[in-house]
Amino acid sequence: MSFYGKKIKTLLLSGLLISGSSLVMATTASAADCNNDMNCASSWLNLSASDKKTVFAFGENYKGFMDKARSELTFVTEAVKMAKASGFKELKDTSPMTPGARYYDINRDRAVSLIVIGTQDFKEGFHVIGSHIDSPRFELKNVPLYEKGDFALFQTNYHGGLKIHQWTNIPLALIGRVDKKDGTTVQINIGMNENDPVFVIAEISPHTDRGYKDKTVAQLVTAEDMDPIIAHIPSNDDKGLSDQVEQHLKTTYGITRGDLVSAELLLVPAMKSRDMGFDRGLIAAYGQDDRLASYTNVRAIMDIKIPTKTAVAYLVDNEEVGNVNNTGAKSQYFSNLIARLVEAKLGVDYRESYVRRAISNSQMISIDVNPGINPMRPDAWEQTNGPRLGYGVNLKLYGQGFNANSEYIAYIRKILDDDDIPWQTATYKVGAAGGGTIGGEFSRQDMDVIDFGVPVLSIHTPYAVSSKVDIYNLYRACNIFFKK
Numbered sequence: 001m002s003f004y005g006k007k008i009k010t011l012l013l014s015g016l017l018i019s020g021s022s023l024v025m026a027t028t029a030s031a032a033d034c035n036n037d038m039n040c041a042s043s044w045l046n047l048s049a050s051d052k053k054t055v056f057a058f059g060e061n062y063k064g065f066m067d068k069a070r071s072e073l074t075f076v077t078e079a080v081k082m083a084k085a086s087g088f089k090e091l092k093d094t095s096p097m098t099p100g101a102r103y104y105d106i107n108r109d110r111a112v113s114l115i116v117i118g119t120q121d122f123k124e125g126f127h128v129i130g131s132h133i134d135s136p137r138f139e140l141k142n143v144p145l146y147e148k149g150d151f152a153l154f155q156t157n158y159h160g161g162l163k164i165h166q167w168t169n170i171p172l173a174l175i176g177r178v179d180k181k182d183g184t185t186v187q188i189n190i191g192m193n194e195n196d197p198v199f200v201i202a203e204i205s206p207h208t209d210r211g212y213k214d215k216t217v218a219q220l221v222t223a224e225d226m227d228p229i230i231a232h233i234p235s236n237d238d239k240g241l242s243d244q245v246e247q248h249l250k251t252t253y254g255i256t257r258g259d260l261v262s263a264e265l266l267l268v269p270a271m272k273s274r275d276m277g278f279d280r281g282l283i284a285a286y287g288q289d290d291r292l293a294s295y296t297n298v299r300a301i302m303d304i305k306i307p308t309k310t311a312v313a314y315l316v317d318n319e320e321v322g323n324v325n326n327t328g329a330k331s332q333y334f335s336n337l338i339a340r341l342v343e344a345k346l347g348v349d350y351r352e353s354y355v356r357r358a359i360s361n362s363q364m365i366s367i368d369v370n371p372g373i374n375p376m377r378p379d380a381w382e383q384t385n386g387p388r389l390g391y392g393v394n395l396k397l398y399g400q401g402f403n404a405n406s407e408y409i410a411y412i413r414k415i416l417d418d419d420d421i422p423w424q425t426a427t428y429k430v431g432a433a434g435g436g437t438i439g440g441e442f443s444r445q446d447m448d449v450i451d452f453g454v455p456v457l458s459i460h461t462p463y464a465v466s467s468k469v470d471i472y473n474l475y476r477a478c479n480i481f482f483k484k
């Protein structure tokens with residue numbers, strides 16, 4: 001404890017020394033000194049009043065965005081809205097590749113890239129930051145409607161790694177799209193507005209389940225049980241409840257039971273993002289894995305002008321289910337995008353070897369939040385390598401061949417330290433934890449890739465918890481990487 005006090009004193013002094021800049025926050029004497037040092041100071045310490053204001057203002061915008069971007073589909077819509085307001089234009093085959101030009105490219109409504117052209121030749125490589133925009137949730141099966149007892153319900157499946165029981169007895173919103181045979185799309189968004197109804201997966205109460213304490217969590221409720229109640233008032237003319245729901249869907253949205261076969265309808269927590277704690281230093285919100293990183297990624301590329309290397313923010317779908325499908329990171333979309341940029345630049349001189357060189361010389365940060373040390377069970381981490389909320393971005397060093405090459409880690413450390421961005425590392429307890437990211441899909445393409453994260457509590461639950469100062473510092477880290 002005495003060592004802790006001593007260290008803070010030094011940090012305070014350095015805070016005074018660099019407090020003149022508005023962007024460079026007075027955080028730590030040297031971020032590197034703090035790495036893995038359990039006596040190291042929190043990034044909250046030494047924030048000037050104006051720094052703290054900036055951190056909180058960023059948090060307000062983040063919460064507002066998160067309440068609209070509840071799925072990969074709505075993330076793309078909201079991100080493109082922001083990008084357009086910041087001068088990004090749709091990428092076309094004839095778009096000029098002049099330094100400073102800003103483009104967006106949407107992949108099938110479920111993934112999006114934001115691009116700012118740099119001064120360097122494409123074949124010197126790009127600076128890419130990738131993050132995913134899908135989050136764990138439930139989704140409707142494609143023949144979802146059924147009745148049981150006095151209720152109508154939806155059959156569901158799940159997306160991502162979940163502790164099933166955590167998703168019962170909370171308000172759920174139904175969002176997504178229904179595609180009809182005539183080529184039209186119906187957008188569905190029920191439950192996020194105050195006056196909307198919500199849906200609940202109603203778990204059995206303790207009164208009627210006295211033996212529940214002897215059951216394991218997995219026995220309490222199974223994935224096949226996770227069906228929300230959607231209707232309850234019987235009809236006087238003996239129409240079944242599911243017929244009534246079908247009629248409601250037809251009248252309100254013009255869709256039939258058959259149309260639900262070609263639909264992507266998700267059940268997501270309807271709780272809005274909120275400040276947490278007396279001091280309001282934390283944010284509780286649904287979908288912070290990984291829309292926290294994705295939001296900072298978008299904000300960071302919006303705030304650059306003319307970078308040296310062309311900057312690409314790649315926001316991708318389906319990470320939670322293994323990077324699959326043509327909108328996931330395993331898709332050829334990314335290399336096709338680079339090929340399109342090269343073709344727009346070289347015209348008839350386009351050649352494949354140039355594209356390959358551009359990809360191979362690219363450097364990437366793959367960002368995905370990760371669990372931070374949780375006061376409920378701090379022993380889930382081995383403390384010397386565990387990431388702490390409020391202590392900055394974390395470099396994921398999972399070992400066993402998954403680390404970035406050490407020279408690339410050193411390059412990243414330098415970028416962060418040069419700008420006084422606090423960082424730490426994260427290495428799971430050996431053999432006791434794990435998790436995937438999109439990073440591997442890009443190192444496979446011969447790029448330099450490092451996995452970044454931000455420690456968040458309760459990821460993959462309906463309501464995760466992040467530290468406002470980490471969100472802002474992740475934005476700064478992304479921004480400085482794009483600027484290089």
Ligand SMILES: [Zn+2]
Pocket residue numbers: 132289290319368369
């Ligand atoms: Zn994730």
